[in-house]
Amino acid sequence: MTLRNSDFDEIRVWDNENFVHPWEGMEHIGQNERTFTETADGIYVTTEAGKRLIDGPAGMWCVQIGYGNGEIADAMATQARDMAYFSPFNNANSVPARLAHEIAKRTPGDLNHVFFTTGGSTAVDTAIRFVHFRNNILGRPEKKIVISRQKAYHGSTFLAASVSGKERDKGWLDQAQGMSYFLPNVNPYIRPEGMSLQAFLDEKVADLENAILEIGADKVAAFIAEPILASGGVIVPPKGYHKRCLDICRKYDVLYISDEVVTGWGRLGHWFASEDVFDIVPDIITTAKGLTSGYVPMGACIISDALIDSVSGEKSQGATFSNGYTYSGHPVSAIAALKNIEIFEREGILEHVREVSPLFQERLTALGDFPIVGDTRGMGLVGCVECVVDSNSEDSLDLDKTVGARIDHHCQELGLILRPIINMCVFSPPLIINVSQINQMFDIMEKGIKLTTEDLAVKGLWSA
Structure with missing residues (x-):
């Protein structure tokens, strides 16, 4: 339906009175001219x-x-007519199964297990829950702390927000206490006058190792990092930073979560940036956004074979990873992602x-x-x-x-x-x-x- 410009006078009232937007400023709620x-x-x-x-x-x-893009729209419409929804708790469907396979073909190393979520925040929540779950099975219930960075943004659900380091987002909302540890800003722009980039890099890598030693490696479960800290202001860490941080994590048995919600799906010219741009193969990759080119919500937490193998079969103690969403692997979202990948390759x-x-x-x-x-x-x-x-x-x-x-x-x-x-x-x-x-x-x-x-x-x- 085509609306006249005059229709928006009333719609703007509805937007202000009824639609609570993300990051809504409460001082001026209901008075916005978006x-x-x-x-x-x-x-x-x-x-x-x-x-x-x-x-x-x-x-x-x-x-x-x-x-x-009509191809994605048509594929979504056809899928919605054929099979609009299935329960991922009880059944399987060929479309998300195909998508999981296509994603695994494009991830680095042995990251072959794809857990579908509703977006980036729930992908990060899933990653953290899996890390905690694994340490519980392995008999390490104290190994739960996740190290992050100031200015990092990993989402707005409870766990994702708890490992996000944008200080102005934390003023009025609660986070999980005792679960996170934040390292100083990794932005080279704010390094002290006269400090070389190499010296700054050395300092930032030392931040991580010193934190692990201070907290205790038996208590640190993971380090979560965006290849580029996007919402924090497109902060590009010094060259070699991620590789050296991964080496520190390996030294102390700390898992490395690469949050590629922004950098995945072509933003830096590759399917994923972790290996192709930053020369790392993390333990877990979280992704969303460009997975479907934003045409429909979907995210994914991609876990390495090694991590899955460590808590499966006879090692599982009969445990169930009780994490999931009504819309995990939603077929309409999955077909959009498959068509998105096809367009990427053809074009x-x-x-x-x-x-x-x-x-x-x-x-x-x-x-x-x-x-x-x-x-x-x-x-x-x-x-x-x-x-x-x-x-x-x-x-x-x-x-x-x-x-x-x-x-x-x-x-x-x-x-x-x-x-x-x-x-x-x-x-x-x-x-x-x-x-x-x-x-x-x-x-x-x-x-x-x-x-x-x-x-x-x-x-x-x-x-x-």
Whole structure:
């Protein structure tokens, strides 16, 4: 049904009165003027006012093959007519079985056991529950602590939030107590002046080993890490960081969970980034988002054969891994993922990402020439622009929020959606973006940053 623009006056009221959005600011609940995006095609979304915008974040890091793909839509519709649902607790179905096999063909090492979830948060919850479950079977009930990092984001369900390290998300919500330990920020941008990147790398690796020794290896169950800390501001750890951390984990019998909810499914030009980009074969990979290109919810926790073998058969003590979801392996989601993989391969999307990423990163780096930009960072088709106004001001946080919001506002007026995170602008466009569209996106960003700088200068908040 096509809606008239006037219809949105009433719909906006319903949105404010009835739809509680993620990360809802309670101070202004019911007073928001959110943009409605109603139709989409390729890398573009169209608003209720008919304005066409480049979707810089690809929804939420997830619309890999772009919007409006009829093949996925038709496959989902056919599957819904044939078999809309089956109970994964009592039966099997060929579609998720095929998908599990296709995923296992693309994972590194012996990560061949695929547990389907509803999204990234439940994939991380499943990983942590399995790690705890395994240690219970092995007679190590005290080996439960999960080490993570400041600025890491692993989800918003209870266990996933408990191992997430974004401090501003923790202020008013409870987390599991005594289960997590957070290492300092791994962002090279914040390293002390005069410290070399190598020295910073050594320090960050030492953080992990020192924590294991402090806590006790008999109590540390796992280290969970994003290859790139996405929601924390696209933090790219120093080269060699993940490999050295994996070596530390192996030394102390600590499992390594690679959270590839964002980096999996082509974002860095490979099915998974763990081995192909960062040279590690973890014990568990969690994934979601690009698995179905965001067309329908689905996630997965992928567990190594070695871990499964250690608690199965005669070693299982008759235990049941009592973890699961009504929609685990949902056939409509599974067929969407299978079709997504087929499109990736036929269209050469992974190769395309590797081909256009150098231009993307070159244009990203060039934004650092603006005086208001403190840092640019990224890899593949994901990037972040971090702005700095006045870190010594008593109102520095408010100023930072102003900068991010203003850049987002100007870019949206010019035809680009970004994801403002305080003083950072994060973007991860659909993987089908072409060279001219990449240039168009960064041209708009340059104008948005320039206009924001002028706004701040007029208000006396910035002087070059």
